[in-house]
Amino acid sequence: MRIAVYGAGSVGGYFGGRLSQAGEDVVFIARGEHLNAMLTKGLRVDSINGDFAVQPIQATDDPSNIGKVDVILVGVKAWQVPEAAEAMWPMLGPETFILPMQNGLEAPAQLSETLGEQHVLGGLCGLFCYVKEPGHIVHAGIDPFVKFGELDNHRSQRIEQLLDCFKRAGVKAEIPPDIQIAMWMKFLFITVWSGMGAVTRAPIGVWRSLPETRRMAELSLQEIIAVAAARHISLPEEALQTAMNMYDDQIPESTASLQRDVMAGRPSELDAQIGAVVRFGQEADLTTPQHAVIYHSLLPMELRARGQLQFGE
Numbered sequence: 001m002r003i004a005v006y007g008a009g010s011v012g013g014y015f016g017g018r019l020s021q022a023g024e025d026v027v028f029i030a031r032g033e034h035l036n037a038m039l040t041k042g043l044r045v046d047s048i049n050g051d052f053a054v055q056p057i058q059a060t061d062d063p064s065n066i067g068k069v070d071v072i073l074v075g076v077k078a079w080q081v082p083e084a085a086e087a088m089w090p091m092l093g094p095e096t097f098i099l100p101m102q103n104g105l106e107a108p109a110q111l112s113e114t115l116g117e118q119h120v121l122g123g124l125c126g127l128f129c130y131v132k133e134p135g136h137i138v139h140a141g142i143d144p145f146v147k148f149g150e151l152d153n154h155r156s157q158r159i160e161q162l163l164d165c166f167k168r169a170g171v172k173a174e175i176p177p178d179i180q181i182a183m184w185m186k187f188l189f190i191t192v193w194s195g196m197g198a199v200t201r202a203p204i205g206v207w208r209s210l211p212e213t214r215r216m217a218e219l220s221l222q223e224i225i226a227v228a229a230a231r232h233i234s235l236p237e238e239a240l241q242t243a244m245n246m247y248d249d250q251i252p253e254s255t256a257s258l259q260r261d262v263m264a265g266r267p268s269e270l271d272a273q274i275g276a277v278v279r280f281g282q283e284a285d286l287t288t289p290q291h292a293v294i295y296h297s298l299l300p301m302e303l304r305a306r307g308q309l310q311f312g313e
Helices: 010-021 032-041 078-087 107-115 157-168 179-200 211-230 239-249 257-263 274-283 289-305
Strands: 002-006 025-029 043-047 052-054 058-060 071-074 097-100 121-133 136-150 172-174
Touching: 002 010, 010 025, 010 043, 010 052, 010 071, 010 121, 010 136, 010 157, 032 058, 078 107, 097 107, 107 121, 121 179, 136 157, 136 179, 157 172, 179 211, 179 239, 179 257, 179 274, 179 289, 211 239, 211 274, 211 289, 257 289, 274 289
Parallel strands: 002 025, 002 071, 025 058, 043 136, 071 097, 097 121, 136 172
Antiparallel strands: 043 052, 121 136
């Protein structure tokens, strides 16, 4: 398959790199120093599952130079999806389909609004990785996985083909029975981790161990489960315990990407994760006090990172 990776940061770089390494025709859309480093030295990935490099590499900052592709993997941050969708038009053919891989729940709707629902899948992924320096990605934890499916959950030929591509690349891939429930389970897990890490500024090994912050995490999980039910998403009865078990399985030093962005003073996915819980709760007349406190506590730093507010350290 001809695959475009829109956003070649940690997530797009890792999964696109694995697909390219396996022989798929992959082109990366990147920018700035990261793009220059990839074009000059290739893409280097240090991984707990085995280091690898992609060189030479197909990469550009202009989607109009690529032509039509079979599939677009969207690896940008959640708040960048609407702008990215507008830029994808030159790569979109009648049969092109799009797999969003970011945190949050709203990317499929945002992509569908711009590009047409027939082109869009539901999707999610998981791994602990970061860009160490331009052209160099580190995969430091979590066995990488990707899950995707048609928004109406029918088994189409195109998702079967993409599943085969990932499996040939050695990536754990799955088409879940219900992609909406799968996305909400990922949202449940990552949103609470993000909020707890960002507001405490502590790695997961700290906040999961203190009784006070562990209880705070459990209450936050309960809020998302209630919001999901109000939106007619029936999460498994064991959803809360599943999430807590996953937190306990992470290496103690692990941090969520939102937390790292907040602590570095960069724009984050605050609105797509924690803010979304608050919005969804308001729409359903549900109170979400844990998320409201975390969201409001982090909002000044988010606005400063976006240049909308100025104040000292």
